[in-house]
Amino acid sequence: MSVLVLLEQRGELKASALEAATAGAKVAKATGMPLNAVYIGQSLGDQASELAGFGIDKVYAYEHSDLGNYSNDAYVPIVRDLAKELDAKVIIGTASALGKEFCASVAARLGVELVQDAVELSWDNGLKVKKPIYAGKVISEIAVTGTPAMVSLRPNVVPVEREGDDAAKGRGQPEIVKREMPDVSLRTVLKEAALAAAGVVDLTEAKIVVSGGRGIGGPENWPVLQGLCDVLGAALGASRVAVDSGWIEHSHQVGQTGKVVGPDLYIACGISGAIQHQAGMRTSGTVVAINKDPEAPIFKICDYGIVGDLFEIVPLLAEGIGKVRS
């Protein structure tokens, strides 16, 4: 009996792997079952140190140059066999695009149900999972009754937590168990990945969006906002006025007739925030508004409002955040 965590990697371990480990640790703690993890990739190497502090007993590392990229042919049988070998009662994967396919295939091979895209795990006489449905309007609570109970965890939801004094609790560095790649023929081989628009964060998927409006004054001033985008890793948005004036392409437009975004943080710079703009950003988590006009409607819907000149405030913000981050 054990809990098994699938560690997602793209060359390096993804943050979501550590999030899955955090969730796994919680379940292991509640049930008293040992926690194991499986790494499938080119080489775990020094990254093993990142796996300390979760109380993982063993990390089964399948390392091979053919395993560097996700392959359904290779990955699925590894996990299926390992789950049986370890008598896994709970399996936790990641609900990324690849992870969803991976988990679904494993669940099918094991003949169990799978809850995709969970946002919270808990143990109460069995695995309990929370999952948003109807485009996030409702959170459903699901009791997972299959054995093993299998879920995929939505990335960026569970904060990574490590135990404090690891060595003292015997929950330090996990043992790395090296395994050979099973003898499977790969029907597909990834030869090259052409990544679209490297370095540009997609507006609709960005966690943070910095938007500029009429207050930007002209296309020559975008670097002011770009500076803030860079330190935050944010995507650059714009209001209709900025797009209409020809200062930036329509693909950046946020609003009724542009894109609808819902980032965790939305920073509106020089945008009055009329309802036509709100329609494109009202589902944002935290809204920060910077505007010279204290009566701008954006101040009625923002969480933090700064009345002032964006050309003064935005560089200060960028500088301050830069300092905190470094």
Next chain:
Amino acid sequence: MTIGSIILVVLLAAAFAVFFRRVIQIVRFISLGQGTISLGRLVTRFTDLVVKGFLQRLVLRELSGLGHALIFWGFLVITYGTLEGLIAGVFPGFSFAWMGPIYWLMNTCQDIMGFLVVCALAVSVFRRLVLRPKRLEATLAHTMDALIIVGLILVLIVAMYAIRIMDPRPGFTPVAYILGAVLLGGPSAGPEAYPLALPVFEWLHNAVILGFLVYIPYSKHLHLVTALPNLFLREDRVVGRIEKLDLEDEEAESFGKTKITDYTKKDLLEVAACTECGRCHEACPAQATGKPLSPRDVVLGLKDHLFEEGPALLKDRNAEMKKTLFGDVISGDVLWACTTCMACEDVCPVEIWQMSKLFGVRQARVLMEGDFPEEAQLALRNMETQSNPWGMAQEARADWAKDLGIKTLAEDAEVEYLWYVGCAGSYDQRYIEVSTAFAKLLQHAGVSFGILGSEEFCCGDSAKRIGNEYLAQMMVQQNVEVMNGYGVKKIVTACPHGFNTFKNEYPQYGGDYEVIHHAELIDKLIREGKLKPKGKAGDGGITYHDSCYLGRYNNIFDAPRNVLKAASGVDAVELGRTRNKSFCCGAGGGRMWMEESIGTNIYADRAREVIDTGVGTVATACPFCMTMMMDGVKDEGRPEVKVKDIAEIIAESLGLTAAPATSEPPASEQA
């Protein structure tokens, strides 16, 4: 009978044959349309024919129409002489002289009108070739067409005067007299003195008449034949209504207009009646700001399409057409550019409904193909899920009213007015200020009213005008059900779009209410003394921007002006394009939910006009107009020009709301 008269009879018969053959063909083209052209209301019809047609009332709404009226009237009196000439050509010696004083009078009229017609022709040629106003923008072929007609009329009149000089008739004929004196050096020597010249001019005269008969039905002057019938056969319509589309009709193979024969017979008569005067071309805000839409060209496009496909369609109604209605005849950019401001229909001298020709095509695109500007998708989806274009929560619809002591009908249905707040009034932070001001006015005046709160749905105007009849009907039915459930009798609303659809369209869905716009109600409350504004509002002067749906659609021009006068003490400054000539803000017809990516912005054009008056405040009475004007004055670099609803101005004047000089601190604590 002489040889001459035999030839004339033969030529006349041939010309009339050509003329009637074409006219009958056109009538048959028109009969390719749907439905029937109804008669009835004959008194109204004849009145229309006399007043709008023969008395040229619609043409004479502007000065340049005087030229047309002179040519038209001149044509009528000259026809009297023309007829006499033609009959005399067949039966030599014939004359209307037996009519006595009438003959004398008609000869007098012909002499004077002939001169006036020549003057009018000169002015019209000067306008077309030299002044070239926007409305006369036309292709070379159209310009040539116009010049040929002018030339023919001119030759006709020259011939008429020549005949009159050589063969004088009884009557007061100063023009012929002076011309005779100048050309002949004295009074005419009588017809016998001109054995060659007189017949030449008589034949020239008759030849022109024959030419007219052959040429007119093939030219832009077809309207000589079609315009008067079009005025006479005008349909009785509710202005502002898009007729209900029967979506339950299981026999229907398509919805909306997918081909020219989907239009009604009256629609097709209208397109055949177009005079190409270009009034609509000039009035259209889309055309004025560089969009490809021209109401005139839409109508002419339909006419050319009908006439081109007509012969084949007469043989087989389902014949393959050379052009498609959408795409070839009406392009997407044309179709979606219309703001439904109705300036075109208002200005048309022969009562063609240009704008209405587009609605059916929009319906077909949306209902049959799901094809419409993609930016509008979000608004339509939001209306479907949350019954408002922005996708705000339906339950939060009455949140704005929380602290204002406003009751919903669910709490108290025994009220005089249902106040339909509308989407903008409920969710748009700026228009919530208008709602708040209006609420305070109603409470101050002791008006008994209630709102629907979360039981209120989008009125359906935008969806209907985008062509999504299905979605519009869904929302209309929801509203009707709720309103009828509460026994609503009177509705007041601060949105002209809701106002228009409740008043003119809801009766088709079982929703019969007395609908009143807030401008009218405020005006009424002031007149009844229930509101006593102090007349000091509006620093720097106020101008009023007419909403299309309030003004042109529903003839409410004075109420908002009365309110402004009561609030400010003086008449509002009028914009150049005002009242029924008002220029649209650009947001009607679902344009609010689309990008304006071609040409310049309509709202900016209007905002410049506002700014040019130098006023401090522009008053509006519509949430769309308000949004567009606010953007406009900012775009034009004059953000200090205030944009206010008439309710806000009157509330300020009464001291019910503070003028927003006191700047609120940013509401950072409001999450």
